[in-house]
Amino acid sequence: MYAYRVSRVLAVLVLVVAGCAVGWKSPDDGAPAPRGTSGDVVTKALRDVERFWTATYPELAHGRNFKPVRGGFFPYTRNDPPPACGGEEAGYQPNAFYCPAGDFVAWDAETLIPQLEAAFGSLLVGVVMAHEYGHAVQSRLGVTEQPTVVLEQQADCFAGAWTADVLGGRSTAFTGVTPEQLDNTVAGLLQLRDQPGTSARNPQAHGNAFDRIRAFQDGVEKGAKVCAGYRAGNVPVTEVPFSTEEEAASGGDLPYEQAVNSLAQDAQTYWGKAYPELTGQPWQTLRIEPFRAGSPPECPRPDASAGGAAFYCPGADFIAFDTAELAPTLYQRIGDNAVGMLLGDLFARAAQSRRGASTQDRAGQLTVDCLAGTWTSDLLTRDRGAALRLSPGDLDEAVAALLAFGRAGDDSGTSAFDRIGAYRDGVLEGLKGCSG
Structure with missing residues (x-):
């Protein structure tokens, strides 16, 4: 039976989104060390x-x-x-x-x-x-x-x-x-x-x-x-202003239910295009099983994420995540694209597993993070008229969520620092950034 550990990632979220007078003049001036x-x-x-x-x-x-x-x-x-x-x-x-x-x-x-x-x-x-x-x-x-x-x-x-x-x-x-x-x-x-x-x-x-x-x-x-060698022409800058007053007023966040549904549908569409490019095989629609806290669906060997509060089930080929505590808390404490990062991770685990590659060791975990970044890359580079695209702050929300997931611990022993780096490669380079 799957062991449910949502408390770990929720505890880390508190730290991630949290936010002395001395008489010292110079380390070389011979002054005593400050109190x-x-x-x-x-x-x-x-x-x-x-x-x-x-x-x-x-x-x-x-x-x-x-x-x-x-x-x-x-x-x-x-x-x-x-x-x-x-x-x-x-x-x-x-x-x-x-x-x-x-x-x-x-x-x-x-x-x-x-x-x-x-x-x-x-x-x-x-x-x-x-x-x-x-x-x-x-x-x-x-x-x-x-x-x-x-x-x-x-x-x-x-x-x-x-x-x-x-x-x-x-x-x-x-x-x-x-x-x-x-x-x-x-x-x-x-x-x-x-x-x-x-x-x-x-x-x-x-x-x-x-x-x-x-x-x-x-x-x-x-x-x-x-x-x-950093110069204006070679430094990738993703910082952009809000495009409308309505977007600025909402902080770029969709309502929670809409965010979950729209992001899940978009991930299916993305992998329908990306998986054949990655493997030469068609993408089969991935079943999603939301569950209430403490009552995950049966899965004998879940491929866990987010401290165990979400997983891909290789045997039955579905993803599941807690919609009572984990997803709402991600949304409330970080923003809608923290939920997107959760879904991106789960879909990437499915893609990696379906092509017969590991997600459990360090290399496998980093590939999952990179593949999740490729979906973000697609969202980032869409036209402004697209039905769903990234808003200002969404990349930071993804990083905050990934930091929380990584610091909640996993079996690969991979640091959040390394996971963010792999995610960055996928965002900036797309699928080709995940081949190394």
Whole structure:
């Protein structure tokens, strides 16, 4: 009998969608370490990021040596605001920033950094500092004449390159980073995205979560040299504004019942086209069995997803998911495309199983995630007049759901970080991205 474990994914959802005054000026000024854990983490992070760039920068700059930030490092609070930047007085904001005019880095030591560390761990604090230092590197490389959204994603990529160095064991400040810590960092990046509907042309745009996490993973997987080549013409930016006032008012979300029915029908239609391309065989309509919490249909060996609250049944060839707790909670806490991600995962499991391939090991799980991404790719590239297409925020909803599924645990031992990367390949490259 199938073991029902919906509580695991629901508990993870709470974390995924959740959202100190120090006297420190510079890690090199000889001042005593600030009181509190966050100050200690920032100190060691900035020192380690400078270590990384001292070793890495010459390769990007035709042999020139790296020059560290000259203007210093400034934690600030409501009562002790950051220095002026380029003649513009800076008031208190829960933010972190690099000031090119003064060549300094500043951050909110009262709210932002302590909250990020408490919720998502010290590695995320390091990534935030590596991102801000990435802007200093841009200034030194002379690559600042790009749209803001490109520069922000390049800084995300640089932060990923530093993270790869940490994962490679070359850091003495951050050691023994676990897959769980990396997943926590991705969960934190999800909170640092632009609001859905922000245009990539907005001069303040940093990128949606899908794009920012993609850039971060680019750095982790491909290194700083690839990041340094980011330009407006080669960075895939998916951030778009809402197309109508009605879409903006709804946040792009369909009503729950309509979302479930429309997405299920669309997945059937998509795989009717994609499966023959993938296998040369026709797609047989996939039966869907919704069930109430605690009463799943009989399946001797279910291929489970979402912490066990959904599954594909290979023997009887159907998919099933909890419509009493799981799907409504995904919809309420994340949005309609979190339900789409659930259905995309289940249909991809069926496609992978039907063609005789594994879904249980690491390679099989990543292929499932990539195949789920190919459906998203189809939704993303449709004309605006299509009956069903992605709205702003939908990619972020899919990432949030996939993060919840991955962190709820599965038998493959695959991290949510890796699963999001595989999903990204399917979204950006379609079926050909899932052949590797």
